[in-house]
Amino acid sequence: MSDLNRRDVLKLGAVGAAGAVAGLGFPAVIRAQAKEVVMLGIWPFTGAFSDVGPILDRGMKMALEERGMKILGRPIKYITRDSATQAGASTRRVEEAVDGEGAKFVIGPWSSGVALAVSEVAKRKKVLHYFSGGTEDISGARCHRYSFQWAASPYTAAKTVVDTFMKANPRAKRWHLLVADYAFGWSVEKYIKEVGKTHGLEFVGADRHPLGEREFSNYVTKAAGNKPDVVAMINFGLDAVTAAREIFNFGLTPKLPLIMSWSSGVEELVQLAPEIRENLWVGSNFYYTTDTPVAKEFVKSYQAKFGGPPGYAPAAAYGMTRMLLHGFDRAKSVEVQDVVKGLEGIEVNDLVGRMRVDAQTHQTLRPFFFMRSKPKSAMKNPMDFADIIATGDTPLPAQYAACKDIGSF
Amino acid sequence: MLYALMGLGLSLITGVLNIPNFAHGALFAVGAYFLFSAIHAVGNFWLALVLAPVGVALLGLAIEYAGIRPLYAAGHDYQLLFTFGLSLILSEGIIVVWGPIGFSQLPPPLLRGGFDLGFIFYPKYRLFVMVMAGLLVLATWLFLEKTRYGAIMRAGIESKEMVSLLGIDVHRLFTAAFALGAYLAGIAGALTAPIRGLSPSMGVDMLGIAFVVVALGGLGNLLGAIAAGLIIGVAQAVVALYWTEASVAVIFAIMAAILLVRPQGLFGIR
Known part of the structure; x- marks a missing residue:
């Protein structure tokens, strides 16, 4: 005992304190973590689509708060990471959230190209992944048990857009396409061309532009040179808004109809002056006048909270989270594989109406909306942009289905 | 011509202050929002077009x-970090003041439609x-070439020490150069x-192009900067007509090609 000096006592004290923390403090933390259900929202807070990251976050939070941040009696821990709309950053951050924070349920990101990379992480890490939509590959060629798609299939969207537009404009046979050059653009373009065949459409041009393009004048002059009856855009967000402005500036609209095939709705329309919105036709996975009890309640509380109606982005985040929570309810379990099974084949009346998750592909079978923009004189308020003129829910025909076997866990 | 205008402003700041102004794109965006x-x-519109850039120049000042x-005493790295941080602050400031969702601004009625x-x-x-x-580029050029203060600015780019030795207040020169660069942005x-x-992100795309213009011009x-702005603009327009997908890549391809042959840029000497 005489050999024990002050330094040794301090060392022993430190070891003892550490032991006490390990024995008493940490298990409490571990117990708390085991009870929590950790959900990750991987949203674009920077980079392309950084404008929608915060509103996606809003949508997911609203769905979780409706349940009191609890599921099956367990607290939900909601965490977010910035996707930056980059596959590398997204996959790294999702892996870190799964390994470091114990996230087992991942919703997002917003870009289809990036979502495909995140889907691969979900498969490898065996965590459930919900994605809004755009590409056909999540529920197609690259389908697997852990990823689900909430938005309509690109085929459903293309069929709704082309059929409805041609019914209203049977003589508009010459189409010029302006396509975003990534997974989403390619998927919708493919099916617009397929459905177009049944109407005898002639595609006089199809130009692809990179994500984040801001100089559309050359694309527009090329489109004008092709003398189309209609210009159909298959792009999204700021790309779609910037292109629509240029198409107007170059005098194509309102003389020619302009179709935004897969639009975010409110978020894009609010950025366009009423003059630019004339003769604009809009396809979307959500519009705030959707006539369902869930949509009405969601729109009401969103408007009360944020002062304006929600567009596709918050609606998708809200809708995906609600579907995920329905999966928990059906599974009566918080284990990933049980929730996957709970979601497979689930059928609910939810945000956009009747929604069923196809167990074979993980594609949500649901309505897609087609709107016609209102002239300024017909708008009842500044956010009264459009009327829903059709909804379509034709599923992807078997001959196009690329998800042959979704596989096992 | 817009590329030349941006490149000219950035080149002026880079030349006189000897710092790459990473906030140049954000000042471009602030100009648009000030106009709105x-x-x-x-x-x-016309009065707003006069007021908005003056506001940005005052902000630059x-x-x-x-x-x-x-x-200035802390060194180059600190100034560089400052302009980088400033670009983020200005971009976030735009979101705070005007919101994350963008707007459309139609041209004045006189300039709507086309030929x-x-x-x-x-x-x-x-x-x-x-x-x-074009007129703004010409006016800036005439100011720099034909006026006494323009000559001082050009001399400041060549040798700040010499300008200082001649009894000219270089700090005032730096302020004026930054304000003029900000005005042009x-x-x-x-x-x-x-x-x-x-x-809010509209300045990011333009910043990249402005740096290409400055590097290409020297x-x-x-x-x-004027010549490079014109080359980039024309090349982008021509390529987009025949190969639209390559219209952005061509900007950087031209820069890479020219810098391989002339590392100092088209007209640069350093």
């Missing part, structure tokens, strides 16, 4: 005086921007608003 607010405040000047040239319909407003930007942003609309070389 000024139109709503005064109800006249304040930035140089309060932010960059205290860092049908037979083979192409060309918007009147784009022609106006082309002429206006601001008016480029204001002119662009009716074409591309407004969004660092701090004003004539080089």
Whole structure:
């Protein structure tokens, strides 16, 4: 005992304190973590689509708060990471959230190209992944048990857009396409061309532009040179808004109809002056006048909270989270594989109406909306942009289905 | 021409202050947003077009005086970090003041519509921007070449020490150069608003192009910046007609090709 000096006592004290923390403090933390259900929202807070990251976050939070941040009696821990709309950053951050924070349920990101990379992480890490939509590959060629798609299939969207537009404009046979050059653009373009065949459409041009393009004048002059009856855009967000402005500036609209095939709705329309919105036709996975009890309640509380109606982005985040929570309810379990099974084949009346998750592909079978923009004189308020003129829910025909076997866990 | 305008402003700041101004794109965006607010405040596009860039120039003046000047003694890295941080602050400031969702700003009624040239319909407003930007580049050029203060600025680019030894207040020169560069970025942003609309990230795309223009023309070389801006703009337009997908890549391909042959840029000597 005489050999024990002050330094040794301090060392022993430190070891003892550490032991006490390990024995008493940490298990409490571990117990708390085991009870929590950790959900990750991987949203674009920077980079392309950084404008929608915060509103996606809003949508997911609203769905979780409706349940009191609890599921099956367990607290939900909601965490977010910035996707930056980059596959590398997204996959790294999702892996870190799964390994470091114990996230087992991942919703997002917003870009289809990036979502495909995140889907691969979900498969490898065996965590459930919900994605809004755009590409056909999540529920197609690259389908697997852990990823689900909430938005309509690109085929459903293309069929709704082309059929409805041609019914209203049977003589508009010459189409010029302006396509975003990534997974989403390619998927919708493919099916617009397929459905177009049944109407005898002639595609006089199809130009692809990179994500984040801001100089559309050359694309527009090329489109004008092709003398189309209609210009159909298959792009999204700021790309779609910037292109629509240029198409107007170059005098194509309102003389020619302009179709935004897969639009975010409110978020894009609010950025366009009423003059630019004339003769604009809009396809979307959500519009705030959707006539369902869930949509009405969601729109009401969103408007009360944020002062304006929600567009596709918050609606998708809200809708995906609600579907995920329905999966928990059906599974009566918080284990990933049980929730996957709970979601497979689930059928609910939810945000956009009747929604069923196809167990074979993980594609949500649901309505897609087609709107016609209102002239300024017909708008009842500044956010009264459009009327829903059709909804379509034709599923992807078997001959196009690329998800042959979704596989096992 | 807008690229030349942006490149000219950035080149002036880079040449005189010897720092790459990473906030140049954000000042471009601020110019567009100032125009938008000024139109709503005064109800006249033309008056707003005068006021908005003056506002950006005053902001530039304040930035140089309060932010960059205290860092001259601290060294190059600190100034560089400051302009980078400033670009983030200005972009976030736009979101705080005007919101994350963008707006459309239509051209004034006089400049709506276009001319049908037979083979192409060309918007009147784009022609106006082309002429206006050309006149601004010319006016800046004349100011730098034909006026005494312009000569001092050019001398400042060549040798700050010599200018200082001649009894000229270099700090005032730095402030004036930054304010003029900010003015050019601001008016480029204001002119662009009716074409591309407004969004908080609109400066990011333009910053990249402005740096290409400066590097291609030769660092701090004003004539080089004008020539490079024109080359990039014309090349992008021509390539987009035949191979639209490559219209962005061509900007960087041209820069890489020219810098391989002339590392100092087209007109650069350093």
